[in-house]
Amino acid sequence: MDDEHDDRKVTRRSNDECRRLAQRTKEYYHIGRTWPVNIGRVLRCGKILTVRGEKPLIYRVVPDAVLGLKDARTELIDGSVVITTRQSVGSSLLWGDPRTRMTMAHELGHGVMHAEEGAVDHRATGATGTTTISKMSASESAEHQAKVFASAFLIDDQRAAELATSMDIALEFLVSGSAAEICFERVQAQREREAAAARVMEENKKFQALMKTSQEKNYHLQAFCPSCRRQTLLPLGTKVGCNGEGCGYIGDHPEDN
Template sequence: MDDEEHDDRRVARRSNDECRRIANDTKSYYGIARVWPVNIGRILRTGKVLTLRGEKPLIYECVDDAALGVKDAKTEIIDGSIKITTKRAVDVLSSFGDGRSRMTLAHELGHAVMHATDGFVDHRAAGASGTTTLSKLNASESAEHQAKVFASAFLINDLQATELESPLDIATEFLVSLSAAEICFERLQAKQEHAAAAARILEATEKLKAQLRGTEENKKKYLPSMCPACSLTTLFPLGIKVGCDTCGYTGDDPEKGDA
């Protein structure tokens, strides 16, 4: 098993939208739903976290870089508390607004909220992109993929990001990595295009319905009487007389008098 296999594990299936919803719920829990850039360092030092299994104590510890080796950070449960351990360099860089370091910390928070269970340790490898063998094959059940989606949603406000013109603008506004900003930008662009296409289809449908209603309203209302000339029920009022759309008969309505 290669290193990227060790850095991921199978978890309960969650869609990207569900992971983003959980991230937004977490922002509401910390009272930062409308705040950006998110001060992720302060959040991790609050001493608490709302996991999918309820609120738990949160321990945040920075250690010498050598202590974690090739890992930038890890998340685990110790005596019922969630503990996030990170390299001191990651914490320092995050405090200076380094996008990748901030994503790393938000990524670990995602593990804390969604994945922290007894006996498991979730790692964030140095230089990791968040893509593993498992995430390529089954992203919805990949712990790393879910944490990656969570981190982006936790640090980026979609409503504000929609107003920005490029991935670089998003990266600058929210202090995230350019790769995360690019993924967000492409997703929001696709969402806007989908909404525009849906609006065009709805408009075309309404126009067609209006045309059909107009055609229906303009149809001649045929009388129940049978035409005395061709015996078809295609008579229509013609002043005090009636006319037949089929044979051209003009005369009295057979039901009201002699033709």
């Protein structure tokens, strides 16, 4: 599905910001690190925390013909966020269909981020979340933002990073294969970035240690320590000091004697 009529420009938000809003929403519903998320219970709880504050939440299931080719829609009516879905979609949600779960989490994302008087956000049957607007400016696309929100709301990244394949993610969180694959690629990339950063830090530590050793060798005097008889004397102003292990000698320069 690639239809600009099913998308609109909204306030610019990065993917990370959309994920943070999804986590805030999970905390609001006291879900925490619980999975699979019971999205049906969330939709029926009667309230929602939007970016404009807490509002009543109304979830409606209507005959398929009412929405036509749209699986669901989200709008603000008289101060309440209203999420409406087709009967067939509502039925699929009851038995945990992965794509339907993503669809309804997607609509919840619209409710949290985009619900405003006069604006209607649709989820078209067969939609992929890719639209003309999202291709040109994903951070301003309502559909792209809702897509990112839905994935973060249903998938726990910490747990996903422990799983071996995208299929494992799909089964663990009851999400669509495409959503699981996108998440898997993202957490793998994050893992690789963290590993690369750790390697850089380790190499830096080795370099610093090498430089310190080199500097100490360069500063050591040719004379031997009168106490431990090692070539470990360092200049200390008009005096010298020994940094040999277990020594600690401080005194006059041997060559002055």
